[in-house]
Amino acid sequence: xxxxxxxxxxxxxxxxxxxxxxxxxxxxxxxxxxxxxxxxxxxxxxxxxxxxxxxxxxxxxxxxxxxxxxxxxxxxxxxxxxxxxxxxxxxxxxxxxxxxxxxxxxxxxxxxxxxxxxxxxxxxxxxxxxxxxxxxxxxxxxxxxxxxxxxxxxxxxxxxxxxxxxxxxxxxxx
Numbered sequence: 366x367x368x369x370x371x372x373x374x375x376x377x378x379x380x381x382x383x384x385x386x387x388x389x390x391x392x393x394x395x396x397x398x399x400x401x402x403x404x405x406x407x408x409x410x411x412x413x414x415x416x417x418x419x420x421x422x423x424x425x426x427x428x429x430x431x432x433x434x435x436x437x438x439x440x441x442x443x444x445x446x447x448x449x450x451x452x453x454x455x456x457x458x459x460x461x462x463x464x465x466x467x468x469x470x471x472x473x474x475x476x477x478x479x480x481x482x483x484x485x486x487x488x489x490x491x492x493x494x495x496x497x498x499x500x501x502x503x504x505x506x507x508x509x510x511x512x513x514x515x516x517x518x519x520x521x522x523x524x525x526x527x528x529x530x531x532x533x534x535x536x537x538x539x
Contacts, residue, residue, distance in 0.1 A: 379531065380438030384446065386534055387416035387439070395539035400507040400514075402499060410468075411499040414475045415515060416536075417443045422483065423522040423530055435531065444469075483519050488512050514539060 391412035396402045402412060417439060424436035447468050475498060482491035488509065495515075496508035517537035525535045 379435055380440075380442035383420055383435070383439045383531070383534070384417065384442040387420050387443075388413055388446075390534075390536045391416045393539050396511075399539065400511055401505075402507075402511075407501075408499060410471075411475070413443070414472055415479065415499075418476055418479055419483075419515065419518050419522060420530075420534060422480065422519070423525075423534075424527075426523065427527050429527075432527065444472075447472075479515070482512075483515060486516055488516060491515060 391409070396412055397404050402408050420439055421436045424432045424439065426432070427435075475494075478494040478498065479491065481487070482494065489512075492509040492512035493503075495511050496503055496505035499505070499511060500508055514537055518535075521535040521537050522530060529535070
């Protein structure tokens with residue numbers, strides 16, 4: 366029994382690895398240079414959220430216990446990374462809860478805004494949500510291109526074998 370208690374669990378490591386891959390893709394300079402995403406903390410949050418969501422959706426779509434566990438592991442690591450980032454910014458323990466609640470509301474708001482259009486392949490609705498959230502402009506010039514990228518990535522991940530997604534997610538070219 367004690368062996369099982371102290372045995373390393375694959376979930377958190379898997380979540381760490383997939384989260385790191387989502388962050389690496391979200392940091393692709395082309396988002397900031399070619400697609401005009403502002404290099405600000407809030408815009409980076411938006412891109413991290415988009416990429417984590419694309420992975421979580423793909424993993425959940427697997428509709429297996431392994432897929433659900435992997436999706437939850439990625440999501441848990443993301444929430445933990447947000448908490449860690451707040452603490453690195455000097456937010457005190459008393460305020461972290463309030464700030465995390467606000468970030469959690471923003472995170473769920475994005476997921477609600479993006480999930481339906483991603484699932485439906487609705488570029489126009491997705492572009493509108495991205496203009497509002499990523500660019501903070503109702504008529505953002507590159508919002509439609511970012512929406513096409515997200516839909517293309519969703520399709521690429523869906524076409525990829527589950528184990529390949531776990532090893533190397535298929536991100537579309539920016």
